[in-house]
């Protein structure tokens with residue numbers, strides 16, 4: 001690892017020297033980062049990586065952040081955190097050459113067409129149909145909660161291609177052009193007032209077979225790889241050191257309270273949150289080690305569960321110690337944002353506490369609900385017997 005770390009650090013220095021973040025346009029910086037193999041270091045050379053251990057991406061990101069470099073995730077979270085790794089694992093070389101660079105530079109932004117009105121937690125029961133027609137597929141159905149679809153150029157789509165197969169076996173995975181005829185995006189307003197996500201209607205959309213990722217009927221396996229990669233996004237949000245990431249707004253809010261007004265009960269709450277954030281970070285590190293040893297585990301569910309609980313605890317803490325003023329919102333216009341609000345921590349840090357609190361409510365739903373993660377832990381970690389049927 002030592003030599004590999006030296007190599008990436010040399011590359012990071014060279015990148016920062018040739019493209020100082022303060023004077024370089026973000027898109028130009030991301031293009032240079034991709035070409036230097038520092039986009040996804042685990043990918044092969046020429047495709048945004050250096051063929052190194054995935055963990056080294058954390059080292060790269062940390063050094064770039066310290067130098068004030070822009071990150072593409074707020075603009076294109078799904079492209080960078082999910083589409084890139086899914087294409088790396090399951091895409092054809094042609095698909096990788098076509099899509100990886102524009103995803104990282106944000107020249108093309110992505111969304112994820114998985115959830116449907118009748119298929120969220122039980123994703124495998126989805127009903128959007130993909131019917132083969134010559135060298136293409138005809139896709140018809142309705143998706144929902146599609147984050148950033150109003151800005152997206154391309155989408156990851158999971159659809160039912162084999163009506164006669166059991167539900168998990170009947171799915172195929174595609175890349176869909178969001179500007180193709182038959183794709184309609186309608187905004188859905190959230191509790192925050194914004195419409196960051198949407199409904200997407202697909203009416204006989206033609207998708208060339210070259211846009212299929214993985215074999216016909218193997219969509220579930222490809223989708224699992226997409227969902228596993230959501231964790232990478234979480235690790236950035238959780239933060240690599242004590243005091244960074246998810247817990248940061250709580251510490252910042254506490255620092256604003258004058259010494260004489262600090263109540264023991266709030267100090268106790270804060271201490272608990274800091275400990276929980278630490279446990280979350282250690283669990284994340286342990287799971288990365290286990291993954292390296294090839295030991296698969298349900299750590300992703302544990303991390304997602306803790307992430308929602310700590311994130312909401314932090315937002316609640318900020319709202320409570322901010323007093324009545326923190327509950328005010330300055331407007332309730334429906335915005336369709338250009339960037340993800342993500343965890344709400346930016347809003348909390350900016351003093352937009354009520355909005356940050358509302359955004360945080362989604363942390364126990366998006367990317368797998370708390371109930372579902374508890375089910376997985378009950379099943380796979382605690383080995384509890386299934387609930388008796390009445």
Ligand SMILES: Cc1cc2nc3c(=O)[nH]c(=O)nc-3n(C[C@H](O)[C@H](O)[C@H](O)COP(=O)(O)OP(=O)(O)OC[C@H]3O[C@@H](n4cnc5c(N)ncnc54)[C@H](O)[C@@H]3O)c2cc1C
Pocket residue numbers: 111112113114115116117119120121122144145146147148197362365366367368369370371372375
């Ligand atoms: C902010 C946000 C952004 C999102 N972005 C996207 C996106 O970009 N693309 C996309 O495809 N989807 C997206 N989603 C959808 C998300 O994946 C789903 O909301 C999630 O999987 C839950 O599905 P559901 O909303 O249909 O709830 P349901 O599955 O209907 O669940 C309703 C309630 O029942 C509980 N429940 C369901 N089944 C069980 C069970 N077996 N045991 C115990 N309890 C159960 C759930 O925990 C939940 O409390 C987003 C959601 C949010 C909130």
